[in-house]
Amino acid sequence: MSKKDSKKSVLTLHPERCKGCRYCIPTCPKDAISVSEKINQKGYKPVMVDMETCIGCGSCYTICPDYVFEIKEVQ
Amino acid sequence: MALKLMKGNDALAEAAVRAGCRFFGGYPITPQSEILEYLSKRMPEVGGHFVQSESELAGISMVHGAAAAGFRTMTSSSGPGFSLLQEGISYIASAELPAVIINVQRYGSGLGDIFQAQGDYFQAVKGGGHGDYRMIVYAPASIQENVDFTTLAFDKADEYRNPVLVLSDASIASMMEPVDLPEMHEHDPNKSPHAAKGKGNGPFKRITSTMYYIDDFDTYIKTKYDNMAANEERWEAVQVADAELVLVAYGITSRICKEAVMLAREKGIKLGLIRPITLWPFPAKAFKALPDTVASFMTVELSPMPMIQEDVLLSLDTRKPVHNFLAGMNIPEPIDIVEKAADCIKQTAKGACNG
Amino acid sequence: MVERLIPTALVEDNKFCPGCGHGIINRILAEVLDEMKLTDKAIGSMAVGCACLMVDTFGVDWIQSPHGRAAALATGIKRCRPENPVFTYQGDGDSMSIGFSETMYAAFRNENITAILVNNGIFGMTGGQMAPTSLPGQKTVTSPMGRNTDLTGQPLNIINQMKDLNIGYLARGSVTSIKNINRVKKYIRNAFETQMSGGGYSMVEILSPCPTNWKMMPDKSLEHIDNTVTTYYPLGEYVKKGGDSNE
Missing domain, CATH: 3.40.50.920 (Rossmann fold)
Structure with missing residues (x-):
């Protein structure tokens, strides 16, 4: 971050909640979401996010039925 | 003691009001319609609520809602309408909510007829709805007992958190006798331990079949009904x-x-x-x-x-x-x-x- | 950029199937309640079907009614507690089949409650049977050859049944895209604003995917709503006497 007082939107991922519907993948404007090869406790392959590409826009939060994504503001 | 000459249905309705009943939902059917008619006028006078429901199914469900909100509440019906109440009675018993049900009995199966009879005994005492709930059933034999047992029904409903039935009939409903009415009792719905009023800062309430949240429910519920059976014979x-x-x-x-x-x-x-x-x-x-x-x-x-x-x-x-x-x-x-x-x-x- | 945090009412992971629209609708309902500061006061009336899975996961006071009777229960609650926001949350089988009478009469009386009716065109919880809302030709486990409208009637459009009644707010949305989800959120907010200002009955019908019982992949389910379901159930606001949120 170049300015100390500017806020940045940062995505927090809860892959343990993912049920693998994939609604988020075409919704992401930056194509930052893909499917993990790991299997979560619910028995699904959860999505994962490329944090370098993510802009924290919150589209995935909006479409996700299972509360996998949160966007938090950090300094 | 000032006695008042009253018709059976009217006296019963007034007793409900004086017991603190503040919500009534019900549907017209002879020979209980005077209970609705009386309460349609009386409930607004005491700040209560009267809804003429679209059916008995809806009426008992409105009562279910009012009971869950912590209010003393009642519905009444007769014969064919009593059959339609069974769904809601079973649910209210399952949620362990207090409510008073009135069945002014009439004659026969099916449509039957509107005159005096005692045709609903089995449905009243053997559990007319699904499942194996029980409820106290009072059988008044006079207008004074219409008053006394309706009053008692509200207390017992609260005591056991269970629906209570008053099984009247077309004769008692239509007769006039002098009655001694009790004093007005105010019931505070916010003090009802089960009342849904929004969770506030506390945990949220789930007013549904209590079986989901009670360990060893079989023993719990049998003990509850066994206690009612042991202590409430009259x-x-x-x-x-x-x-x-x-x-x-x-x-x-x-x-x-x-x-x-x-x-x-x-x-x-x-x-x-x-x-x-x-x-x-x-x-x-x-x-x-x-x-x-x-x-x-x-x-x-x-x-x-x-x-x-x-x-x-x-x-x-x-x-x-x-x-x-x-x-x-x-x-x-x-x-x-x-x-x-x-x-x-x-x-x-x-x-x-x-x- | 605003924060997007899980709203407070969502106290546990939901129990819906993968791709089920209920999860999205639960979240936007919870967001509206939080934003309007109603979560602590709200009383929900649910009945049966998939909606009743919310009883443990959606943290407001709940009362569970018999199948179809949620609006009658809500009537009893709201008359007794007029200050509390009271809402029903039901699927289409529950609210429009077995509960058609209770649903319609709550609207007919203009009860000051908010109804959230989730329409996925099928009985979900019981295993995918035909609903009054199923589309012509739709294959379900009780219409294996496809819904025959000669014998079972045309899809039930609840908004057409209600739009001429004296009610406060009526809208239909879907959860197929960011745009549509944001729009439904405004509808739900309008509905609760209508109720909280004493504006009478408010209802939002939400077209929602049921990939499990439609036997369709989740992404295809969303396309099916956009391309086909909305031709039977057009989106938009139909009655708007209350609520401030504009599209």
Whole structure:
């Protein structure tokens, strides 16, 4: 971050909640979401996010039925 | 004590208001419609709520909602409408919410007819709805008892968190008698421990079948109903100390039976009467306490098929003959009851069996 | 950029199937309640079907009614507690089949409650039977040859049944895209604003995917709503006497 007082939107991922519907993948404007090869406790392959590409826009939060994504503001 | 001359249905409705009932949802059906009519005027006067529902199904569900909100609440119906209430009664029992249900009995199955009868006994006491809930059933035999038992019903509903039924009938509904009304009782819905009022800062409430949230629910619920059964039997015994035959009748027919007992005694026939006041729990203790002089019983029922006879037999462990006088759709005359009873005494002496 | 945090009412993971629209609708309902500061006061009336899975996961006071009767229960609650926001949350089988009478009469009386009716065109919880809302030709486990409208009637459009009634707010949305989800959120907010201002009955019908019982992949389910379901159930606001949120 170049300015100390500017806020940045940062995505927090809860892959343990993912049920693998994939609604988020075409919704992401930056194509930052893909499917993990790991299997979560619910028995699904959860999505994962490329944090370098993510802009924290919150589209995935909006479409996700299972509360996998949160966007938090950090300094 | 200032007595007031009131019609049965009106007195019952006023008793509900004075017990703190502040929500009524119900649907017109004869012979209980005066309860709606009375409360449509009275509820707004006391800051309560009256809704004429689109059906009995909706009416009992509105009552379910009001009970969950912590309010004292009631619905009433009759015969065919009572059948439609069963769904909601089962749900209210399952959620362990207090509510008072009134069934002003009429005659017969199906549409039947609107005149006095005691046709809904099994549905009232054997659990008319699905599942194996129980509810206290009070059988008033006078307008004063319409008042007293409706008042008591609200208290018992709160005590056990369970629906309570008052099983009236078309005769008691339509008669006028002087009654002593209780003082107005205010019920604070916010003090009801179960009341849904928004979670506030606390945990959220889930008012649904309590079985989901109680460990060893089978034992819990059986204990609850066993306690009700053990503690809530009520009855009136008339001249049973030396009786040879004991009549068994509830509600309107018990009044006629009292006259029959007096008439029989004048004739030297030793009749007595047990009048169940609670139909569930059936007052088995009344039968266990009878002297050995009692050789047989006769139920007097305002229906073409015997119903209460079954519970008398169970209370006696089927050890003594239980005859019945099935008045069907006709109010019986005391003399006819006495004559049949005298016949039954003779039959019993000859060793004839039930019937 | 605003924060997008899980709203407070969502106290546990939901129990819906993968791709089920209920999860999205639960979240936007919870967001509206939080944003309007109603979560602590709200009382929900639910009945049966998939909606009743919310009883443990959606943290407001709940009362569970018999099948179909949620609006009658809500009537009893709201009359007794007029200050509390009272809402029903039901599926289409529950609210429009067995509960059609209770649903319609709550609207007919203009009860000051909010109804959230989730329409996925099928009985979900019981295993995918035909609903009044199923589309013509739709194959379900009780219409294996496809829904025959000659024998079973046309899809039930609840908004057509209600739009001429004296009610406060009526809208239909879907959850197929960010745009549509944001729009539904405004509808739900309008509905609660209508109620909280005493504006009478408010209802939002939400077209929602049921990939499990439609036997369709989740992405295809969303396309099916956009391309086909909305031709029977057009989106938009139909009655708007209350609520401030404009599209």
